[in-house]
Amino acid sequence: MNIDSIKNGFVIDHIDSGKGMIIYEKLELNKLDCQVAIITNAKSKKKGKKDIIKIDKKIDLNIDTIAFINPDATINVVEDDKIVEKKKLTLPETIVNVATCKNPRCITSIERDLDQVFILTDKEKNIYRCKYCESSLK
Amino acid sequence: MKHLIDIKDLSVDEIDEMIKVAKDIINHPEKYSHKCDNKIxxxxxxxxSTRTRLSFESAMMRLGGKVLGFSEANSSSVxxxxxxxxxxxxxxxxxxIIAMRHPKEGAPYVASSNSIVPIINAGDGGHNHPTQTLTDLMTISSEKGHLDDLTIGVCGDLKFGRTVHSLINAMSRYKNIKFVLISPDELKLPDYVKSNVLDKCKIKYYETNTIEEYLPKLDILYMTRVQKERFFNxxxxxxxxxxxxxxxxKLKIAKKDLCIMHPLPxxxxxxxxxxxxxxxxxxxxxxxxxFIRMALILKMLNIK
Structure with missing residues (x-):
C-alpha cells in the first residue's frame, strides 16, 4: 500500500495499534483542509503493529494531547520532503479537554463551559487527577 | 486574596496562629465583638446543613458582622x-466574604476562580471540609494540649467521609502521628489518600475492621457517620x-484520657x-x- 510522502507537515509514528483514530478525533484532524492519512495496523519491529498519522500541513499540533494518549509515539517534523526534527514526548503536567471526569459528584458534571482539566500528580504511575474533585483518571 | 478550599491551603504556622487567636477569643470575647462591624x-x-451554617452565622454575628444567604439550593436561583x-x-x-457548601465536588474551587471576595469551602460533596478540620484541630489542641505525638483512630465511613480525609491531611503534617483506620472493607480509606498523604509523609497506619483491636492504644477516637446521601444503593x-x-x-479498655470526637450529626x-x-x-x-471560624473569618478578612 502506498501513501504519498508529505512535503511540509508532521508524521506521528509508533502510535499503539488502535489509538490512531483516538488521536485523529481528539486533534480534530477531520476539520483540516489538507491531506491527512491515517494508517492502522502497519508493521512495526518494536510493537508488531502500529498506527501512523501523516498531516500534510504545518499546523499548531497539540503535542500534549498526543503525549497523554500515547506517550511513546514519536513526532517527525517534515520540511521540504525531509525530516528536520524528531520530537520525543513527555507526559504533560496538565491536560485540558482531552478526557472527561467520570466522577458523577464532580462539579464538571453540571457547571456550564467548564474546562475538563487534569493534573499529573504521580509521574511514576502516570496518574492524572481532576483539578476540581481530585478523582483519578482511569 | 486568600481562599480556603482545602486544608492544605493553610500552612501549619497559619493553623497554629488561628488556634491561638481562637483560644484568645474564648478567654476575651469582648475584645473581638466589634472586629467585623459593617462586614457581611x-x-x-x-x-x-445545620451545624456548619449556624456555626458560621454565629461566628460572624459574635464578631459584630451581619449575615445573608440561603440554606438550600431550591431557595436560590440555582x-x-x-x-x-x-x-x-x-x-x-x-x-x-462567602462560606459555601455544595454537593458537587470542586464547586468551591470553581467559585474561588470567579470571586472578588474570599471563599471558604464549607463542604463539597465527599471531597473536602476544611473548617471541620480546623474545628477538629482546635478540639485536639484544646483537649490534649498538643497536636503531635498522637495515635488517632478514625472509625466508620473512611471512603466517602470528607472530614476524615481532611483530618488525615492536616494531622499528617505534625510530628509522630500514627493512624488506626477502622472501617468495613467496603468503606476503606481510598488508595489515593494512603499513597498521596500517609505514604508520602511516612505516617504509620494500621487498618482493622474492629474498634476493639487498637482501642487501648488510642489517644483520639474519631467516629464518623455512614452517610446515606453518599450512597447510590x-x-x-x-x-x-x-x-x-x-x-x-467497649470503652472499658480505652485510655483514661482518650478524647472521643465526632463531626456530628x-x-x-x-x-x-x-x-x-x-x-x-x-x-x-x-x-x-x-471560635475557630471566628478566627478564620478574621484571618480571611485580614483583620487583626
Whole structure:
C-alpha cells in the first residue's frame, strides 16, 4: 500500500495499534483542509503493529494531547520532503479537554463551559487527577 | 486574596496562629465583638446543613458582622439553572466574604476562580471540609494540649467521609502521628489518600475492621457517620449504617484520657450512654467550631 510522502507537515509514528483514530478525533484532524492519512495496523519491529498519522500541513499540533494518549509515539517534523526534527514526548503536567471526569459528584458534571482539566500528580504511575474533585483518571 | 478550599491551603504556622487567636477569643470575647462591624458574610448552602451554617452565622454575628444567604439550593436561583460561577460573581457584590457548601465536588474551587471576595469551602460533596478540620484541630489542641505525638483512630465511613480525609491531611503534617483506620472493607480509606498523604509523609497506619483491636492504644477516637446521601444503593447503606456502635462497655479498655470526637450529626454510631463519659468531647467540639471560624473569618478578612 502506498501513501504519498508529505512535503511540509508532521508524521506521528509508533502510535499503539488502535489509538490512531483516538488521536485523529481528539486533534480534530477531520476539520483540516489538507491531506491527512491515517494508517492502522502497519508493521512495526518494536510493537508488531502500529498506527501512523501523516498531516500534510504545518499546523499548531497539540503535542500534549498526543503525549497523554500515547506517550511513546514519536513526532517527525517534515520540511521540504525531509525530516528536520524528531520530537520525543513527555507526559504533560496538565491536560485540558482531552478526557472527561467520570466522577458523577464532580462539579464538571453540571457547571456550564467548564474546562475538563487534569493534573499529573504521580509521574511514576502516570496518574492524572481532576483539578476540581481530585478523582483519578482511569 | 486568600481562599480556603482545602486544608492544605493553610500552612501549619497559619493553623497554629488561628488556634491561638481562637483560644484568645474564648478567654476575651469582648475584645473581638466589634472586629467585623459593617462586614457581611454570605452563607451559600446549596445542600442542607445545620451545624456548619449556624456555626458560621454565629461566628460572624459574635464578631459584630451581619449575615445573608440561603440554606438550600431550591431557595436560590440555582433552581432556575444558574451556574456556580454566575451566582458567586453576583454574591461577591453583596458581601465581604462567602462560606459555601455544595454537593458537587470542586464547586468551591470553581467559585474561588470567579470571586472578588474570599471563599471558604464549607463542604463539597465527599471531597473536602476544611473548617471541620480546623474545628477538629482546635478540639485536639484544646483537649490534649498538643497536636503531635498522637495515635488517632478514625472509625466508620473512611471512603466517602470528607472530614476524615481532611483530618488525615492536616494531622499528617505534625510530628509522630500514627493512624488506626477502622472501617468495613467496603468503606476503606481510598488508595489515593494512603499513597498521596500517609505514604508520602511516612505516617504509620494500621487498618482493622474492629474498634476493639487498637482501642487501648488510642489517644483520639474519631467516629464518623455512614452517610446515606453518599450512597447510590439503599441496600448498601442499610447493610453498613450500624456496623460500628461505640458503647460504654467497649470503652472499658480505652485510655483514661482518650478524647472521643465526632463531626456530628450522630446517628447510631455512638450510643447516647457514652455522652456522660468525660472522654466524650463531641459536643465541646461543635462549640470549638464557632471560635475557630471566628478566627478564620478574621484571618480571611485580614483583620487583626
Amino acid at each position: 458574610l454570605a452563607t451559600l448552602f446549596f445542600e442542607p 433552581s432556575k439553572g444558574e451556574s456556580v460561577s454566575d451566582t458567586i460573581r453576583v454574591v461577591g457584590y453583596y458581601s465581604d 439503599e441496600e448498601d447503606y442499610k447493610r453498613l449504617k450500624d456496623y460500628y456502635i461505640l458503647t460504654k462497655d 450522630r446517628v447510631n454510631e455512638i450510643a447516647t450512654e457514652v455522652d456522660s463519659d468525660p472522654r466524650a468531647k463531641y459536643f465541646e467540639q461543635a462549640n470549638y467550631g464557632r
